[in-house]
Amino acid sequence: MPDLTEAFLELVRLTSTDLPPDVEASLKRAREQEAPGSAAQSALDTILENVALARKNSTPICQDTGTPIFYVQHPPGWSTTKLKGQIRTAVAEATKKTYLRPNAVDTITGKNSGDNLGDPAFPTIHFEETEGEDLIVDLILKGGGCENVGAQYSLPNGRLGAGRDLEGVRKVVLDAVFNAQGKGCAPGVLGVAIGGDRGSSYYASKEALFRKLDDENADSELAKLENRLTQDANQLRIGPMGFGGETTVLGVKAKSLHRLPASYFVSVSYMCWAHRRRRMTVHGDETIYE
Amino acid sequence: MQKITLPIKDDVIRALKVGDSVSLTGVMITGRDAVHKWMIDTFVKKSRKPAGDDAEVYEALKPILDGGAIYHCGPVVAGLDTGAYSFVAAGPTTSIREEPYQGDVMQHFNIKAVIGKGGMGPKTLEACSDVPGVYLHAIGGAASLIAQSVQQVLTVHKLDFGVPEAIWVIDVKDFPAVVTMDSHGGSVHVEVETQSKAQLDKLLAS
Structure with a gap:
């Protein structure tokens, strides 16, 4: 089983800084539908400008980089413990590189962990064993x-x-x-x-x-x-x-x-x-x- | 686009109307959930005694907030290890969570501009009339773009609240926003909610 920490880090960077093409295209269509000069169109102009800037500079599209939610589909025989460890290391590294904002807050003490690592459920990682040979990892960053x-x-x-x-x-x-x-x-x-x-x-x-x-x-x-x-x-x-x-x-x-x-x-x-x-x-x- | 310099005078606030685009220049602070609770508990309701550097931070904030602006924002900050801070991403957070506190905080510190997203409720709207003040709507999610208007991070207070919740004192230039609540009782949010409720009722009946 390969060490995929770097690959996970790139997945986090890409997700935080580069909006998927289908979403951007949909926002562009929405912009065309708003009345010229309206507050709605102006908001979409700003949104699209920000999307382009975030992509160019590799900075977060939104400062609330949210809960990282990973869905991992893995072939038989892969260690989910190791994958989880690599994902958590990548998330902490992505936080250091400012692709993610430190978002994991202890609910009792109010302390922010500083590295996006909380209890075992933060970040959220779901595993599922599949029949194929490929490892497929989906990531959503869902803001508060x-x-x-x-x-x-x-x-x-x-x-x-x-x-x-x-x-x-x-x-x-x-x-x-x-x-x-x-x-x-x-x-x-x-x-x-x-x-x-x-x-x-x-x-x-x-x-x-x-x-x-x-x-x-x-x-x-x-x-x-x-x-x-x-x-x-x-x-x-x-x-x-x-x-x-x-x-x-x-x-x-x-x-x-x-x-x-x-x-x-x-x-x-x-x-x-x-x-x-x-x-x-x-x-x-x-x-x-x- | 109307250029506004901080601190803001009453006549400037009174001239602003819902729908006006503005750009802000000057020194402001970020403050969100933890900060508003801390302000209310420690200095407005005084249900807890000042501790640690509370009194010192309070004195430092007073002159900035007198006629000034508070920004509902939990930024992504670079330079945490060196102390040479800069904002990487700094869009607004949802303001409505501060509704129980905001009006009293505005009155207490004489805050003229509350900046955030999603709008606020009747207590804040009333404070906008009284103080007077305005609610400025920044574009939610436009974090990389807005960060560019932050020229410098002057200092940070209450970093123990965590990076998103700390009080960042920032010097901004041409920070873009739209007036969505004014000092004359006008609110885009009330208007949109009222008309969307009428639409919803139609759609539920169909």
Whole structure:
């Protein structure tokens, strides 16, 4: 098993400083849709200028470099203990190099660890053994502002008139977008999970955010829901930064899980416009980033 | 784009209206969750006694905040090992968490400009009318760009709060922001919330 510490460091650098092309393209389209001279268009101009500058200077797109969330798919026989150690070393090194802000705060004492290493759950690392030969590592840096506006609903919800069906899901997700206003750094991307228990549901809502903005859900019902939600959310006209305008969300990604007969959870993870998501694939001696 | 120099006089504040673009130049501080709680507990409500360097830091902050600005920001800072600090990334953090504290902090220190993102609520809006002051919205996530307007980090207080939560005293030039809450009761955030609520009700009924 190779030492991948340097490769992980590059994954963190790339994720923090270089916005994925599909997200940037989506922001550019959003910019074209706003009224010339509006606060919304001006906000998107600033956002796009910042994206280019961060890429050029290799500095963080956003100062809140968030919770690093790693999803690791590894072939049989790899040591997850070693991989975890290498990832943690890379995260501490990335903090030293100012690709990451020190973000791990002890909740009891209030002390910041200074190197982004907290208890074993910080940074978050999920492992899954797969059949293939490649090691695939997805990373999301999820900031606190947008994490704070995430929401979980239990259907039915009387206040919103939301029943236990996809129409009910639509209603509660719109409520979450309304409650977020501009506080999650709109225009955001919504990860939506339907079903599961409270824990697995939130987990799946984050997993959904690893999909590219321009892909289509393989489930036709969920694909329809994603499109409808994107259109409806944009009718709220909260707009970039909550200044009012055409684009409130860049996209919606939904996922369904089996549930207990008694439970029907809808979990919404709101990702800010700075949707920092990257993938690293180790294929033999080669390491590919996308 | 209106250029504003810190400290700010009342007539300048009163002339600002929701929607105005401004650029700020001068010395300001960063302060977010831990700082606001510390200010309220130690100096406004006085529910805890000053300890350590609290009194000293308070005296150092007073002249900067009198007519000055507080920036809701937890920056990425280079030079932590040498003390030759510089800001690498410094966009705004979500301001609403300071809503329980902000109005009282503005009154106590005579703060004229609160800078952040996402807007604030009725208590802060009322303080904007009284002090008078404004809420300036910076572009969330535009951290590399905004860091370029920070000419120099003059000093840091309360670094034991952690890098994001410390009080960084910074000299800025042409710091860009938009007035989204003014001293006449105007708030973009109230407007957008009201119209989006009407839209939401329509969408829930459909």
